[in-house]
Amino acid sequence: MEIDMLDIHNLEFSGYSTTTTTTTPSSDENPAYTNWTHWSPLVNWEAIAAPHDDFHHLIDSIIDHHHATTPLHLTPDHDDEDDTTTANTADDESPPLPTTPTPTIAGEDETKGLRLVHLLMAAAESLTGATKSRDLARVILLRLKELVPFSSTSSSTGATNMERLAAHFTQALQGLLDGAGGGGAHNNHSNNNKQYSYWSHQTETLTAFQLLQDMSPYVKFAHFTANQAILEAIAHHRRAHIVDFDIMEGIQWASLLQALASYNKTASPGPHLRITALSRTGSGRRSIATVQETGRRLTAFAASLGQPFSFHHCRMDSDETFRPNGLKLVRGEALVFNCMLNLPHLPYRARDSVASFLNGAKDLSPVLVTMAEEDIGPVGVDAGFVGRFMDSLHHYSAFYDSLEAGFPMEGRARALVERVFLGPRIAASLGRIYRTSEGKEERGSWREWLCGMGFKGVPLSSANQSQAKLLINLFKDGYKLEQLGSNQLVLSWESRRLFSTSIWSSSSSYSQIEPL
Amino acid sequence: MERMFPPKKPSTMNSHDRPMCVQGDSGLVLTTDPKPRLRWTVELHERFVDAVTQLGGPDKATPKTIMRVMGVKGLTLYHLKSHLQKFRLGKQPHKEFNDHSIKDGMRASAIELQRNTASSSAMIGRNMNDNSHMVDAIRMQIEVQRRLHEQLEVQKHLQLRIEAQGKYMQSILEKAYQTLATENMGAVAAAATNMKGIGGGAHGIPDMGVMKDYGSPLNFTSFQDLDIYGGGGGNDQIDLHQNLEKPTLDGSGFLPINEGLCLGGSNNNSNNKKRPNPYGSGNNTGKSPLIWSDDLRLQDLGTASSCLGDDPLFKGEQIQMDHRGTHEIDPMAEIYDTKPVLQGADGDNKKFDASMKLERPSPRRMSPMISTGTMAQGRSSPFG
Numbered sequence: 001m002e003i004d005m006l007d008i009h010n011l012e013f014s015g016y017s018t019t020t021t022t023t024t025p026s027s028d029e030n031p032a033y034t035n036w037t038h039w040s041p042l043v044n045w046e047a048i049a050a051p052h053d054d055f056h057h058l059i060d061s062i063i064d065h066h067h068a069t070t071p072l073h074l075t076p077d078h079d080d081e082d083d084t085t086t087a088n089t090a091d092d093e094s095p096p097l098p099t100t101p102t103p104t105i106a107g108e109d110e111t112k113g114l115r116l117v118h119l120l121m122a123a124a125e126s127l128t129g130a131t132k133s134r135d136l137a138r139v140i141l142l143r144l145k146e147l148v149p150f151s152s153t154s155s156s157t158g159a160t161n162m163e164r165l166a167a168h169f170t171q172a173l174q175g176l177l178d179g180a181g182g183g184g185a186h187n188n189h190s191n192n193n194k195q196y197s198y199w200s201h202q203t204e205t206l207t208a209f210q211l212l213q214d215m216s217p218y219v220k221f222a223h224f225t226a227n228q229a230i231l232e233a234i235a236h237h238r239r240a241h242i243v244d245f246d247i248m249e250g251i252q253w254a255s256l257l258q259a260l261a262s263y264n265k266t267a268s269p270g271p272h273l274r275i276t277a278l279s280r281t282g283s284g285r286r287s288i289a290t291v292q293e294t295g296r297r298l299t300a301f302a303a304s305l306g307q308p309f310s311f312h313h314c315r316m317d318s319d320e321t322f323r324p325n326g327l328k329l330v331r332g333e334a335l336v337f338n339c340m341l342n343l344p345h346l347p348y349r350a351r352d353s354v355a356s357f358l359n360g361a362k363d364l365s366p367v368l369v370t371m372a373e374e375d376i377g378p379v380g381v382d383a384g385f386v387g388r389f390m391d392s393l394h395h396y397s398a399f400y401d402s403l404e405a406g407f408p409m410e411g412r413a414r415a416l417v418e419r420v421f422l423g424p425r426i427a428a429s430l431g432r433i434y435r436t437s438e439g440k441e442e443r444g445s446w447r448e449w450l451c452g453m454g455f456k457g458v459p460l461s462s463a464n465q466s467q468a469k470l471l472i473n474l475f476k477d478g479y480k481l482e483q484l485g486s487n488q489l490v491l492s493w494e495s496r497r498l499f500s501t502s503i504w505s506s507s508s509s510y511s512q513i514e515p516l
Numbered sequence: 517m518e519r520m521f522p523p524k525k526p527s528t529m530n531s532h533d534r535p536m537c538v539q540g541d542s543g544l545v546l547t548t549d550p551k552p553r554l555r556w557t558v559e560l561h562e563r564f565v566d567a568v569t570q571l572g573g574p575d576k577a578t579p580k581t582i583m584r585v586m587g588v589k590g591l592t593l594y595h596l597k598s599h600l601q602k603f604r605l606g607k608q609p610h611k612e613f614n615d616h617s618i619k620d621g622m623r624a625s626a627i628e629l630q631r632n633t634a635s636s637s638a639m640i641g642r643n644m645n646d647n648s649h650m651v652d653a654i655r656m657q658i659e660v661q662r663r664l665h666e667q668l669e670v671q672k673h674l675q676l677r678i679e680a681q682g683k684y685m686q687s688i689l690e691k692a693y694q695t696l697a698t699e700n701m702g703a704v705a706a707a708a709t710n711m712k713g714i715g716g717g718a719h720g721i722p723d724m725g726v727m728k729d730y731g732s733p734l735n736f737t738s739f740q741d742l743d744i745y746g747g748g749g750g751n752d753q754i755d756l757h758q759n760l761e762k763p764t765l766d767g768s769g770f771l772p773i774n775e776g777l778c779l780g781g782s783n784n785n786s787n788n789k790k791r792p793n794p795y796g797s798g799n800n801t802g803k804s805p806l807i808w809s810d811d812l813r814l815q816d817l818g819t820a821s822s823c824l825g826d827d828p829l830f831k832g833e834q835i836q837m838d839h840r841g842t843h844e845i846d847p848m849a850e851i852y853d854t855k856p857v858l859q860g861a862d863g864d865n866k867k868f869d870a871s872m873k874l875e876r877p878s879p880r881r882m883s884p885m886i887s888t889g890t891m892a893q894g895r896s897s898p899f900g
Contacts, residue, residue, distance in 0.1 A: 200700075203692045210685055224677060249688055251681060258680030259673065297691075301684055466670045 112147070113162040117393070119144050120166060123173050124389040128434070137177050144170040161400045164418060169393060172427035176434050206249070208420035209345045211413050215406035217475050218499050219343055221491050222372035223252040224471060225501040228464040230336050231259055233368045239333035240271040243314075243366075245322075245357050246346055247277035250294040252338070254301060261305035271334065272308040276327060278357070281318050288313070320353035324360035335366035341446065342374035343499070344399075344421045348428050354446065362453055362506060369455060369504040373446050375490055375497040388433045396426055398496035405476040447488065447502050455504040457487030465489070554595045563588065564599060574604045 119140055126137040148167040213219050234240035244252075253275060263270045275298065279291040295311035302309030314326045329335070339357060340346065361369050376391065399422065403414050451457075460483070468489055472479040482490045488502035556564070567585035571577035579596035586596075 200696055203689075203696050206685075206689050206692050210689065213685070220678065220681070223681075224674070227677070249685075251684060251688075254684035255677035255681045258677055262673075262676065297684075297688065301687075463666060463670050466667055467674050470667075470671055470674055 113160070116144070116147060116162060116166040119147070120169050120173070120393060121386065121390060123170075124386045127173065127176055128385040134177060137173070141170055141174050141177065145174075161404055162397070164415065165393070165397055165400050168396075168418065168423040168426045169430070171423065172430040175427055176430060204416075205345075205420055208417045211407075212344055212403075212417045212421065215403045215414065215417065217472050217479060218491065219251075219345065220471055221468060221489075222340055222343055222499060222501050224255065225460070225464060225468055225489055226338060226340070226370035226372060226503070227252065227256040227259065228467055229370055229458065229460065229503040230256060230338070230368060231263070232461055232464075233336065233458075234271050234273075234334045235263065237271045237332075237334040237367075239274070239330060240336065241274040241276065241330065241333045242336045242338055243276045243278070243327060243361075245278055245337070245339045245341075245354070246349060247275075247291060247294055248346065249290075250275075250277075250298045252340065253298055257298070257302050257305055257307050257309065261302075261307040264307065270307075272310075273302070274310050274312065274330070274333070276312040276314050278316050278322060279313050280316050280320050288315075316353070320350055321356040322353070322360045323356075324363050327360075327364075329364070334368075335364060337361040337364075337366045337369045339370065339446075340372045343372060344417075344425070348425070348432075355449070358446070358450065358453065362455070365506045367505060368458065369450065369506070370501070371446055371450065371504065372499060372501045375492075375500050376445060385434055389430065392426070392429055392433065394496060395498065396422060398493045398498060402476075402478065402493040402498075405478050445500075447500065450502075450504050455506055457485055458503040458505045459486035460489060460503060554591075556599060560588070564596075564603070568600070568603065574600060 123137050123140040123144065126133050126140060144166065148163045148170060209219075230240075230242065242253075247253075257273070260270045260273060275295075277291045277294065279288045281287065291313045295313060299309060299311050312328060314328075316322050316326075337357070337360075339354065339361075341349065341354060358369070374395070376395075400414075400418065403417065407414055465481075465483065468481055468491075472481055472491065478494055480492045480494070482492060482497070484490055484500070485502075487504065488500055490497050490500040492498055563586050564582065567582045568574050568577045570585055571581050577600065579593045579600055582596050582600065583591055583593060
């Protein structure tokens with residue numbers, strides 16, 4: 001179906017209140033923005049919005065996050081829409097915010113933000129669900145792209161967080177629409193490495209990673225919490241063996257090696273550390289090379305610290321299944337399985353792959369299993385694609401906000417991080433959500449899975465908790481730590497939980513551990 | 517001397533409480549009791565004691581010898597025997613008395629002490645309710661101090677760990693940039709003639725920028741001369757334009773809408789004339805991805821087929837990423853610039869010159885922690 005672009009402006013939509021109170025758009029906006037005010041959505045907003053009434057709180061909090069400094073006042077038209085939606089029984093996914101109908105100076109920005117969110121939601125809705133229509137989706141996405149062209153992700157145009165976020169989501173949705181296969185095509189750079197310099201991509205990734213670390217505590221939080229628990233568990237063993245699911249550059253272990261080395265100086269000699277990294281054959285020869293390079297680097301680092309260390313690597317099957325008998329085990333060593341998932345810089349690992357890893361852990365009865373994963377909102381089982389889409393939007397908007405709080409002035413740095421890591425993640429995760437919502441795959445959290453498998457939680461020591469608190473205090477206010485259960489810490493931004501780290505042990509091998 | 521005797525002695529010595537005593541001519545005093553008993557007067561006793569002393573003490577003296585020494589008539593052996601015995605015992609009781617007194621004294625003092633203690637215990641006991649608060653307070657204080665100590669330990673450890681991680685990252689980044697620079701040295705050499713080379717060279721740019729910051733010895737100006745991003749060779753520009761615009765707004769996988777919405781001309785044959793419009797004034801390719809947003813219309817998007825391109829080198833977002841990466845990775849310092857460097861007229865030459873400009877990232881609280889160990893290559897940026 002061809003639509004003449006110019007005709008879009010003349011499309012008539014129903015059910016949408018055009019009584020906006022926005023003033024003329026600011027100069028940095030797309031000139032086409034002015035036309036938007038005369039639009040109404042093609043679809044009946046009520047029909048779409050009604051089943052998703054619970055979103056308006058979600059939307060509120062998304063918008064609110066982006067205007068943390070200005071009090072949020074929703075514009076009247078939004079209230080009108082909300083009034084038309086009947087309150088469904090679904091629970092709020094985020095705390096409800098006061099909706100005073102007084103537009104403020106920030107009103108226009110947030111109006112646009114609001115429109116973006118509504119558009120995104122409509123697009124998601126049109127891709128699935130009752131009003132599924134590819135054409136509709138296309139139109140909406142077109143409009144979105146007009147509002148937030150992808151180049152706005154670079155933020156040199158002064159795009160706001162919301163705009164950049166919307167651009168990434170738009171891109172992801174577009175990918176879904178075109179059946180690019182969601183996760184596969186967005187496997188960010190790995191597939192395309194062959195064609196141009198691996199190292200420039202790698203460099204960019206590393207740079208973005210360093211920036212990410214400086215901006216936000218997520219990576220350090222996961223690494224340090226896990227490391228502290230590992231330290232406490234292995235300190236009194238003579239040998240320790242860590243099996244790392246996704247070692248990447250081995251950054252997590254730098255601080256563990258340092259901690260062990262300093263422990264060596266103070267007390268009786270600490271354990272000899274062995275790390276086995278899993279390599280995946282599926283993603284090209286690079287994976288093994290990377291792992292081996294990481295191993296060399298870690299070995300050199302450990303040598304510089306004077307910590308006895310050895311490195312091994314274990315291949316996974318071509319379908320990324322972990323085989324426990326591929327591991328070399330030494331009797332009497334303390335075995336630890338380390339599973340860092342979903343951290344911003346980590347590529348996506350298939351669910352089955354992770355499951356095989358944890359199953360292997362179950363078989364081998366390690367002393368400790370450390371797990372980090374992103375926290376998915378409490379969407380209902382029957383939330384469907386749109387529900388999880390909105391939840392994902394909420395998740396990433398909180399993420400973006402937290403990055404902005406960390407680096408308010410360095411928009412380009414943030415844009416780089418977003419582009420390198422978050423954009424592809426958004427695309428991939430939406431792809432997964434899309435596929436799973438169609439196929440009804442299970443998607444509980446790994447914590448629940450571990451619990452169900454019979455692993456027992458290992459309580460986090462007070463030292464561990466203090467460390468986590470100190471760590472987030474290094475960053476801006478707004479990060480919050482929650483302790484869910486004795487073995488789990490969750491890092492949130494404002495009210496949105498983002499990442500959690502939990503410590504487990506198979507019930508048979510848990511032994512008394514002493515904090516270092 | 518009288519003290520040496522048991523108390524009753526003096527009393528017996530004293531004749532006050534006795535009936536009359538008659539002093540005989542021997543000097544002895546006899547009582548006028550029905551039973552005459554010798555009265556040991558003070559004088560007599562002294563003579564007795566002298567005699568005993570002469571004889572070498574009560575133990576050595578015998579009544580017979582004492583009698584002979586004393587030479588007192590009427591003094592019988594029996595008198596002397598009993599007296600001597602008493603005398604001997606007298607000395608003991610004296611000591612005992614002293615001991616007793618000492619002991620008693622001790623006991624007394626002990627008792628007093630106990631009494632005092634008891635009283636003070638009583639006092640303490642009475643005040644125990646008040647003291648318990650104090651004790652609890654002290655216990656809490658100890659607990660607080662213990663926790664503070666632990667907190668300090670944790671903080672110290674945390675700092676060390678962050679530093680260790682930073683050093684590790686630094687080594688990784690250095691290695692990566694060096695490798696990249698080396699890799700691209702060769703690629704740049706072929707840049708002039710080879711499109712792919714340009715791509716490769718272009719990819720090298722970001723790293724050169726960073727290399728400079730890392731104090732790399734590589735000569736930076738060579739790239740400036742190449743002026744890949746500058747207004748330089750038209751060919752390059754065209755190629756880069758072509759390369760750049762294809763992925764345009766598309767990230768990897770973000771494919772332009774296939775069906776009929778691609779209104780623009782194919783990119784494959786675009787020439788410079790068409791391109792400058794979206795780019796604004798300069799023909800600086802370097803600016804391209806970042807300035808497009810304002811002016812870009814959908815019709816500028818290439819067709820899907822051309823966009824996808826068979827040339828894998830320019831596929832997807834790599835170029836875009838790279839060139840954006842160019843401007844963003846470029847001296848990591850620049851990342852912290854608040855203004856986009858690229859929109860000046862000089863384009864990227866200015867970028868390179870300004871590469872050493874550094875601004876501190878905003879989370880200053882982190883800096884003291886991070887800057888101590890990490891990435892310090894003579895610069896203050898946490899990235900070193």
